[in-house]
Amino acid sequence: MREEIVHCPSGRWQSIMIGMSKTWSILSFAASLLVACSTMGTQSATLPVLPTATTVRVVQATPLPTAARQFQPIPTTQTAVTTLQGQGCAREPVQRTQHLVDATVNYPRRTAQVSQTVRYFNTDSAPLDDIVFAVEANRFPQVFTLDEASIDGAPAPAYELTGRRLTVTLSDPLPLGCAVTLGLRFHLTLPAVGDGIIGHSGYFGFTARQINLGHWLPTIAYRADGGWITHDVTVIGEQIVSEIADWDVTVRVPDTPLALKIAAPGTMNRPAANAWRFVLTGARDFALSMSTHFEMRSVEATNGTPVEVFTLDNTRVQTDQGLLDAADHAADVAARSLAMYSDVFSPYPHERLVVVEGDFPDGMEFSGLIFVGAGWFEQWPGTPQSYLTIITAHEVAHQWWYANIGSDQALAPWLDEALATYSEYIFYEEYYPELRDWWWQFRIYSFVPDTFVVTHPVDADVYQFDNLRAYINAVYLRGARMLRDLRELLGTEAFFDWLAAYAQAGTGRIVTPDDFWSFLSAEQLTQIAATRAYYFDGS
Numbered sequence: 001m002r003e004e005i006v007h008c009p010s011g012r013w014q015s016i017m018i019g020m021s022k023t024w025s026i027l028s029f030a031a032s033l034l035v036a037c038s039t040m041g042t043q044s045a046t047l048p049v050l051p052t053a054t055t056v057r058v059v060q061a062t063p064l065p066t067a068a069r070q071f072q073p074i075p076t077t078q079t080a081v082t083t084l085q086g087q088g089c090a091r092e093p094v095q096r097t098q099h100l101v102d103a104t105v106n107y108p109r110r111t112a113q114v115s116q117t118v119r120y121f122n123t124d125s126a127p128l129d130d131i132v133f134a135v136e137a138n139r140f141p142q143v144f145t146l147d148e149a150s151i152d153g154a155p156a157p158a159y160e161l162t163g164r165r166l167t168v169t170l171s172d173p174l175p176l177g178c179a180v181t182l183g184l185r186f187h188l189t190l191p192a193v194g195d196g197i198i199g200h201s202g203y204f205g206f207t208a209r210q211i212n213l214g215h216w217l218p219t220i221a222y223r224a225d226g227g228w229i230t231h232d233v234t235v236i237g238e239q240i241v242s243e244i245a246d247w248d249v250t251v252r253v254p255d256t257p258l259a260l261k262i263a264a265p266g267t268m269n270r271p272a273a274n275a276w277r278f279v280l281t282g283a284r285d286f287a288l289s290m291s292t293h294f295e296m297r298s299v300e301a302t303n304g305t306p307v308e309v310f311t312l313d314n315t316r317v318q319t320d321q322g323l324l325d326a327a328d329h330a331a332d333v334a335a336r337s338l339a340m341y342s343d344v345f346s347p348y349p350h351e352r353l354v355v356v357e358g359d360f361p362d363g364m365e366f367s368g369l370i371f372v373g374a375g376w377f378e379q380w381p382g383t384p385q386s387y388l389t390i391i392t393a394h395e396v397a398h399q400w401w402y403a404n405i406g407s408d409q410a411l412a413p414w415l416d417e418a419l420a421t422y423s424e425y426i427f428y429e430e431y432y433p434e435l436r437d438w439w440w441q442f443r444i445y446s447f448v449p450d451t452f453v454v455t456h457p458v459d460a461d462v463y464q465f466d467n468l469r470a471y472i473n474a475v476y477l478r479g480a481r482m483l484r485d486l487r488e489l490l491g492t493e494a495f496f497d498w499l500a501a502y503a504q505a506g507t508g509r510i511v512t513p514d515d516f517w518s519f520l521s522a523e524q525l526t527q528i529a530a531t532r533a534y535y536f537d538g539s
């Protein structure tokens with residue numbers, strides 16, 4: 001998930017600047033970070049107030065003429081059967097959700113007009129009266145406007161949009177195993193990527209040189225225990241839970257600027273000079289980034305997966321080794337970590353991995369695409385002892401701990417963040433074993449040393465935190481310490497057998513902490529019980 005830019009143990013930025021001997025632009029970037037650190041790295045930092053969600057409720061009333069009312073047929077079993085067959089229940093095998101998207105982007109105005117058709121199968125245990133979408137774009141005010149909601153081509157009887165939750169009332173209950181086709185037409189007025197903690201959300205929005213569309217398309221909410229799960233918004237962490245789905249997305253950019261490139265995962269073709277079509281299967285989301293400044297380089301990981309790195313024109317840095325291109329290093333780290341995690345955890349499922357230099361101060365993962373913040377490219381000192389290395393390996397790890405193996409990011413954020421952070425370590429262990437101690441010191445102990453005063457357990461949910469630093473210390477960093485201790489107790493071979501079994505069983509699913517622990521034997525669970533208790537409840 002999101003990474004912190006605020007990483008300020010005393011002397012940290014000084015040592016970076018001495019090591020880099022950089023140009024003025026680097027110095028000014030470091031100075032801006034110091035400002036961020038002084039405001040965000042303290043326990044007393046306050047979070048920005050989120051706008052109150054408004055509700056848009058539309059009831060598509062089509063009153064019948066008085067004379068006709070008495071003739072309306074009462075639904076019968078026969079009607080129900082007709083409806084079921086009409087939706088193809090008897091003939092159509094249940095599939096995962098399919099999204100067909102046609103979006104027209106006005107690049108200079110930073111707006112988009114979107115038509116999204118969603119084929120959804122009821123795999124729950126009972127008929128459904130409504131379908132709930134998670135509309136992440138609607139957590140920003142005046143950004144998302146829903147123009148129309150339809151069901152099987154006809155206007156939906158009613159729909160209600162509050163914050164990120166859109167409830168569409170079905171015309172008829174959707175029987176188990178049956179499908180419904182929902183249509184959404186909406187337009188987006190993209191937000192400017194802001195300063196401070198809101199800048200962390202720069203994966204959705206625009207800057208002078210980039211448009212980022214991450215979590216721009218509504219997804220079907222996760223269904224659990226007979227209800228639709230959407231979590232409240234907070235600026236800490238992520239709160240989205242999404243099943244995997246298939247995506248077929250066409251992006252049209254009329255009057256396309258010649259230099260425009262679109263970075264997006266899946267297979268790509270160009271149905272017209274101003275159109276890009278992407279097909280991505282088995283993905284929790286579909287994200288893209290576009291820029292007229294992009295340079296792209298492609299390398300192949302040793303498992304054969306192409307890794308494409310899209311960078312802005314600012315990645316050549318003067319280092320102690322001379323002029324180097326940070327984009328080459330990011331490509332190398334992404335390709336090597338992808339191949340390694342594929343070997344250690346489970347196979348990478350997509351055609352390509354796309355790495356995008358995000359014009360915002362954070363990293364962020366999506367299925368088949370990751371963002372790594374521009375500052376980490378600009379600051380790169382020319383060595384693997386850098387945030388560019390750490391964050392790239394971290395975001396690639398989320399291709400497993402989020403994208404392949406889904407979990408509830410709001411209620412159990414440790415399940416992906418602790419594993420993604422520990423995966424950074426095993427990347428260093430494999431490729432830079434001489435930097436193992438450095439990683440622990442720099443990444444972990446400088447924030448959570450042995451004397452660290454614990455404020456939250458590793459398994460705290462995102463709502464228990466009021467500042468980012470405390471969240472990262474508890475969930476990411478103490479989470480990594482917990483995994484290290486578990487590995488010491490179980491032994492390296494058993495530890496990685498456990499992670500691989502968990503990854504392979506969890507691929508394509510949404511798993512719980514119980515699922516994670518269930519891949520240990522009773523004997524192993526006893527062996528680690530005290531350590532688990534220590535990190536989870538401090539006992």
Ligand SMILES: [Zn+2]
Binds near residue numbers: 003416417420
């Ligand atoms: Zn993360």
